[in-house]
Amino acid sequence: MEKGLSSTGDIKLDQAINQWLEFDKNPLTVEMVQSLMKDGSMEELKKCFGSRMEFGTAGLRAAMGPGTACMNDLTIIQTTQGFCVYLEKCFGDTLKDRGVVVGFDARFHPPSGGGSKRFARLVAAIFTSRGVPVHLFSDITPTPFVPFTVSHLGLCAGVMVTASHNPKQDNGYKVYWENGAQIVPPHDHGISTSIEANLEPWPASWDTDALSDCPLLADPYQDTCSHYYTAIQKHCHYRDINKSSVVKIVHTSVHGVGHSFVQSAFQAFDLRPPYAVEEQKDPDPEFPTVKYPNPEEGEGVLTLSFALAEREGSSIVLANDPDADRLAIAEKQKGGRWRVFSGNELGALLGWWVYRCWKLTNTDPLAVRSVYMLASTVSSKILRAIALKEGFHFEETLTGFKWMGNRARELLDQKRTVLFAFEEAIGYMCSSSVLDKDGVSAAAIAGEMTSYLATKNTTLSQQLTAIYEEYGYHITKNSYFICHDQKVIRALFQRLRHYGNKHEDQEAVSYPSECGGFTITSVRDLTTGYDSTQKDKKAILPTSSSSQMITFTFSNGGVATMRTSGTEPKIKYYTELCAAPGNSDVAVLQKELDDLVNAIVENFFQPTKNNLQPKPE
The missing domain is CATH 3.40.120.10 (Alpha-D-Glucose-1,6-Bisphosphate, subunit A, domain 3)
Incomplete structure (x- = not known):
């Protein structure tokens, strides 16, 4: 047992690895896992198996490789099985009448044999095995072609296998609903729950060879x-x-x-x-x-x-x-x-x-x-x-x-x-x-x-x-800090919510009223659902307690939003100075925005700044 790892942690890791080796039929990823076990590479094994990719409104996105935390044949199969079952529940028999579309980009990961085309074919094999028609693009396509096809053909859903602009080792699984738009709650939670209930591969899920003469498969290219x-x-x-x-x-x-x-x-x-x-x-x-x-x-x-x-x-x-x-x-x-x-x-x-x-x-x-x-x-x-x-x-x-x-x-x-x-x-x-x-x-x-x-x-x-x-001039300045410590991130945002209180655990909300001499006129917190501009102080836009996001509006026409990224270890900030038509002294406006940004970094980020890395130049 590795030092510092609890026996419970060891057991869970062993269970995850053993289940993986039982389910996985890709010899490359099986060999990679067995090699890590043989070498005693516990840290690497924990990276691969210490967590499961979370399915959210952006679908999935992670590095390609073995394990539950990565994009690979098995996690694609598990995700698609869960998604398919969820669609069956939502659409019933009409799913078999209308079908789905699947597209892919050109990403490929030789060590694991994983790649967008391979993943897309697995998705198609699973849906067709359940009697669902699949419009599988025969070649690479832009992501927008998938939602276009959903709307054009009146399909129930679409899947695009892509990691967009992420680094080369990454891949992703992007889902569109019947309305031609990306999924939003509660579908993300419903799909995630369905994935957890369908982790064991179905007998036909690995059989991409069956696609060669499958009457349910069409090419919409x-x-x-x-x-x-x-x-x-x-x-x-x-x-x-x-x-x-x-x-x-x-x-x-x-x-x-x-x-x-x-x-x-x-x-x-x-x-x-x-x-x-x-x-x-x-x-x-x-x-x-x-x-x-x-x-x-x-x-x-x-x-x-x-x-x-x-x-x-x-x-x-x-x-x-x-x-x-x-x-x-x-x-x-x-x-x-x-x-x-x-x-x-x-x-x-x-x-x-x-x-x-x-x-x-x-x-x-x-x-x-x-x-x-x-x-x-x-x-x-x-x-x-x-x-x-x-x-x-x-x-x-x-x-x-x-x-x-x-x-x-x-x-x-x-x-x-x-x-x-x-x-x-x-x-x-x-x-x-x-x-x-x-x-x-x-x-x-x-x-x-x-x-x-x-x-x-x-x-x-x-x-x-x-x-x-x-x-009217609208001058913006955006950047971010890198932070891998969730405790530091939570502390930073909690401090802003209790800015005027002596103790952060007090229930009273006391957001800052000024920042380095700039007067704050309103605050909207889409983590807690607070909006000072509304009579009932409740935000109109949807809120999410799982992500941090606060917007400050200033008396000089400035707006600043601080939020966490859903896919990267970043705290992002977005600032804009909105001037009325006729105010065209750009140099003065730019200096005022620069001063506002400096004040935000100095006053709102400073207490935790030693734990933050600035954006690389």
Whole structure:
């Protein structure tokens, strides 16, 4: 027995390992576990078997490898069995009439034999073994194609096997409901409970060979592609201008799935095909040219794109993450510097453009009353400012496109028009054909916007300034601290809830009223459900006691949200200074926001700062 490990812990670990070896039929992962046992690698065994991946509203995401804490054949089988049983309970026999769709990206993990295509085929084998029709994509696809197919074919659910922009060793299992949006509570809890009740593999669950002549299996690839591009063409408004456009655009898929799909989207919009970054255009699960395959990281991921743009005389770079549901844009400035737009800045540009195009085709002045735009609560409030002036509706949701997608579906069912939704993490829904972020349609629509502005001798940067001049500057500054100690995280947030109390265990709520000289006018705590702006002090947005999230609004127009990440050991903070139209001294506004951020870090983070690691530069 290892020192420091209780006998109870030893027994539970042994039980988990023994059950694994009993259930697992993948010789590679079995050998990996047996090797760790032979070598006495207790720490590694505890990493693999000390916990089980938790199924949440984001599905699953973890490193590929053996054990209950990792993504592998057995955990995919267990998850899918639980999900299948839950769907049978929810839909009954209609599940066998309507079916599900399964997609996958290009990730692969040679040591364990695990990979997105292998996992997707296991998912298909399990559903078909229960008599459920499965629309299994025959090749890699962008994540947005799965929710599109759910809606297009009227299916009960969808599964996308992807880890999006996570490191190469990771993979994930993303679930969509019949409404075409990601699952939200209580489905996550129901699926999780069902998984726990169906851990032993069914006899047919490993039999992917049965898929070769399975009458319940169909390939939606061609049909989905055809209808998807037809659907997004409805958002192309300047076809004639696009044909004569001289704008040169560079695109990178960062070794992911996006290349051919973005090329096709540009073709559907009659746009000049973007130049592809040759070293990154083909899928490669090793992501050899980037440290992190996430275009949100900015210049480090876009180095090869900038080099190609310089060679081709291009001033615009578009970048998708590996599963093509996000979009980043960079523009060359005077003097040769490249500007990588933040997610909030792109939200302003795309939101302005989508509304402008809608307005041109809708002459009824009353129609705007049924128009909605959405953004997550940690994203810029620029859409709110535009909505106030233009007369449409703006709503904010909890963080994550699952909330925006489900709210969009509710509004669409009420015959409302949902034009646009975005989150600051470079996620954009420019078309209600996909109730999730979609980097493919966003790329084409951004290409059209750029081409149109070029005919007016206007750059993206100039247009962004024009938006801020008209609707008010919205300057943001976001970052995070790394913290692996949950006690430190809880202590930090509890201190904020009991800021004016001598003892943190007092029941009285006493949030801070100021921060380094900045007056706080309201507080919303979506962990406890408290909102000082409501008469009953109860938050309108859904709350979750399992995650930390507090928003402070300041008298100077500043807004700051501190929250924990659901997938990473981070405490994130999001700040924005919202100025009224006419206040255009950007340098003064930026300094005021910098001072506010410094005050937040100094006063709200300082007591635990020794236990926090700042964001790597």
